Amino acid sequence: MAKDIGVVGMAVMGSNLALNMADHGFDVAVYNYTPDLTEKFVAERPHEKITPYYDLKEFVQSLKRPRKIMLMIMAGAPVDSMLASLDGLLEEGDIVIDGGNSFFEDTRRRYDACKAKGIHFYGMGISGGETGARRGPAIMPGGHKESYAEIKDVYEAIAAKADDGKPCCTYIGEDGAGHFVKMVHNGIEYADMQLIAEAYLLMKYVGKFTNREISETFHRWNQGELKSFLIGIAADIFAEEDDLADGDIIDKIVDAAGQKGTGRWTSLEALKLGVNISMITAACNTRGSSNDTGRKAAQEVIAAPSVAAVDKEKFAEDLRTALYTAKIMAYAQGFSLYRKASEEYGWDLNYGAIASIFRAGCIIQAVFLNKITEAYEKNPSMENLVFDEFFLSRVNSGLGSLRKIISLAVLSGIPVPAFVNGLEYIDLLRSPSVGANLIQGLRDYFGAHTFKRIDKEGSFHHDWKQHY
Numbered sequence: 001m002a003k004d005i006g007v008v009g010m011a012v013m014g015s016n017l018a019l020n021m022a023d024h025g026f027d028v029a030v031y032n033y034t035p036d037l038t039e040k041f042v043a044e045r046p047h048e049k050i051t052p053y054y055d056l057k058e059f060v061q062s063l064k065r066p067r068k069i070m071l072m073i074m075a076g077a078p079v080d081s082m083l084a085s086l087d088g089l090l091e092e093g094d095i096v097i098d099g100g101n102s103f104f105e106d107t108r109r110r111y112d113a114c115k116a117k118g119i120h121f122y123g124m125g126i127s128g129g130e131t132g133a134r135r136g137p138a139i140m141p142g143g144h145k146e147s148y149a150e151i152k153d154v155y156e157a158i159a160a161k162a163d164d165g166k167p168c169c170t171y172i173g174e175d176g177a178g179h180f181v182k183m184v185h186n187g188i189e190y191a192d193m194q195l196i197a198e199a200y201l202l203m204k205y206v207g208k209f210t211n212r213e214i215s216e217t218f219h220r221w222n223q224g225e226l227k228s229f230l231i232g233i234a235a236d237i238f239a240e241e242d243d244l245a246d247g248d249i250i251d252k253i254v255d256a257a258g259q260k261g262t263g264r265w266t267s268l269e270a271l272k273l274g275v276n277i278s279m280i281t282a283a284c285n286t287r288g289s290s291n292d293t294g295r296k297a298a299q300e301v302i303a304a305p306s307v308a309a310v311d312k313e314k315f316a317e318d319l320r321t322a323l324y325t326a327k328i329m330a331y332a333q334g335f336s337l338y339r340k341a342s343e344e345y346g347w348d349l350n351y352g353a354i355a356s357i358f359r360a361g362c363i364i365q366a367v368f369l370n371k372i373t374e375a376y377e378k379n380p381s382m383e384n385l386v387f388d389e390f391f392l393s394r395v396n397s398g399l400g401s402l403r404k405i406i407s408l409a410v411l412s413g414i415p416v417p418a419f420v421n422g423l424e425y426i427d428l429l430r431s432p433s434v435g436a437n438l439i440q441g442l443r444d445y446f447g448a449h450t451f452k453r454i455d456k457e458g459s460f461h462h463d464w465k466q467h468y
């Protein structure tokens with residue numbers, strides 16, 4: 001019997017997505033470009049609705065027309081190489097879906113190249129890691145709109161379901177829109193994780209909390225408005241004992257973070273589009289600084305300030321409020337980037353729908369996202385998330401705690417770049433003057449770049465005199 005869909009790539013994500021599809025009643029053909037992973041997968045996790053193939057042509061020919069082939073392989077050159085191998089095996093109207101973390105500009109290029117051959121190419125963001133892939137991820141499909149009806153049933157069936165039962169999968173937009181939305185999701189994930197890491201540092205070094213107290217605090221926060229996947233797993237991490245030696249596992253992990261690149265891509269794209277996503281960039285920079293080989297030498301030669309004692313309970317409540325307030329800024333930055341990219345690339349992104357598919361399955365899932373969905377449903381063209389009535393009132397009531405926590409951190413020498421950039425973002429927005437008049441004066445002085453006046457239309461150049 002012809003198969004409903006084919007999955008290429010039997011590593012963590014592809015194998016779990018294939019099982020998820022099979023559990024939902026779809027007949028799935030699977031293939032990996034080296035046979036070992038496929039053999040291992042079908043031997044260790046057999047499923048009556050999954051059929052392995054070891055020859056690409058046979059794999060392609062096993063599929064119902066129009067064929068649906070999902071690539072779940074390493075992003076970059078492997079995707080181009082697999083598309084080249086599929087060339088000649090596919091027919092007009094067939095659909096290729098790249099579910100990896102591909103760069104959205106690559107997806108736009110592949111979409112155009114496939115279009116010229118009559119193949120519909122999808123760049124599909126998938127979030128949720130191994131568990132999400134197996135039990136229900138958040139899915140961000142971008143590509144040829146008319147053929148979405150062909151793949152909708154499979155992906156809406158396997159996607160996570162939010163509390164209201166809606167699938168966390170919605171058509172995003174043409175060409176690279178799905179991968180762009182996933183890229184920024186990961187950027188927001190970086191900022192979210194950085195804020196949580198800074199809250200940990202503050203609890204440990206200013207509040208003098210033990211690991212158990214930090215775990216309990218995160219767990220308590222996870223019962224309220226901060227409830228989210230990341231806060232929940234942070235609570236677990238601080239409760240975990242080391243399995244190889246005495247003590248807690250958190251204290252044995254080297255203080256140097258890795259990154260695969262999606263956060264950096266987000267920052268570079270924001271710089272290109274002129275959107276301030278300083279918290280995401282701060283999170284990327286902090287991962288970079290964590291690997292700085294000069295850290296050890298600096299610890300020995302640069303004096304650290306003393307840390308003042310605090311009332312633990314009051315401090316924890318200010319920290320919770322500061323975290324919630326800064327989280328609003330991180331999402332406001334990410335969604336501002338969506339807005340700018342939507343204009344730039346003509347994607348007509350639906351911000352409310354994007355927030356709504358992040359509500360379950362993905363790494364940034366949080367109750368907070370319901371509020372973002374509500375905000376954009378009320379006002380789809382809102383210029384900035386902070387202008388929504390709910391978020392505005394939370395920013396105004398939370399800024400005092402954010403300022404207090406940042407002051408404490410700065411005076412104690414605790415690095416909190418994401419918190420600081422969150423506050424700077426809001427102060428830049430609300431401040432009547434950001435000093436750009438002087439920047440324009442300096443530019444005009446040294447480069448005749450001209451400036452605009454507050455009292456007259458047009459561009460002006462001033463004949464600046466040397467007074468000293």
Ligand SMILES: NC(=O)C1=CN([C@@H]2O[C@H](COP(=O)(O)OP(=O)(O)OC[C@H]3O[C@@H](n4cnc5c(N)ncnc54)[C@H](OP(=O)(O)O)[C@@H]3O)[C@@H](O)[C@H]2O)C=CC1
Binds near residue numbers: 078099
């Ligand atoms: N792991 C995660 O939590 C998440 C991953 N993703 C993305 O999903 C994709 C798959 O991720 P994951 O399952 O972790 O696997 P990896 O990113 O580790 O990629 C391994 C897979 O890519 C295949 N591959 C490597 N080179 C080639 C090539 N030249 N041609 C064809 N296939 C090749 C491998 O086959 P072989 O073993 O034979 O070399 C294997 O199937 C990636 O793009 C990743 O970024 C997205 C969300 C979450």
Ligand SMILES: O=C(CO)[C@H](O)[C@H](O)COP(=O)(O)O
Binds near residue numbers: 127128186189261263
């Ligand atoms: O896409 C993901 C989650 O949404 C992947 O886990 C990704 O690898 C996370 O990014 P990084 O490795 O750079 O921290």
